[in-house]
Amino acid sequence: AQTVTQSQPEMSVQEAETVTLSCTYDTSESDYYLFWYKQPPSRQMILVIRQEAYKQQNATENRFSVNFQKAAKSFSLKISDSQLGDAAMYFCAYRRGNTGTASKLTFGTGTRLQVTL
């Protein structure tokens, strides 16, 4: 079974600084997707960024980027120029490939990010 591990229960960053959230996963599959979701206090789950395992290039979305190390099964999220609105719980998630199937998401335990002035 696939597992997702987030070893940092809490992180803190100053406004305008950069922070990196860690995620590792375990799978025997070769085709899969990885995601970072943000959960603010409203508890809505918001997709931040996704990475296809077959792509070597790291995904970026504005201030958010990932460092995908397939051999190490590592998928970290870097937030640049942190803003107060980035404060939230961040979940790393895994989905196996096989496009066209209703593959579930497997989530890590989350990292609570605090942004300070």
Next chain:
Amino acid sequence: EPEVTQTPSHQVTQMGQEVILRCVPISNHLYFYWYRQILGQKVEFLVSFYNNEISEKSEIFDDRFSVERPDGSNFTLKIRSTKLEDSAMYFCASTRAGYEQYFGPGTRLTVT
């Protein structure tokens, strides 16, 4: 931008009662999911649904749980004989094939 909607936002029920949580997925999506999140814990998969049948379910999804797509737009989760431990946030999600899942805002279920 299309979004997944869920009603009600908060449901309070007594232990042993039945509840129905409702979701309206994004209109051109084909795959539907329910997840739950007990307060302070991670999000857990309950069930996936495609082509009017369950594709996969977790061990949480016991015979008290059922899902249905009664018409072309709604997707419901029914829980019979509710227990205290069913208290959680329930998220509906939908996706087109092979793409990321989009989540609704959640229904907070409180069983007393």
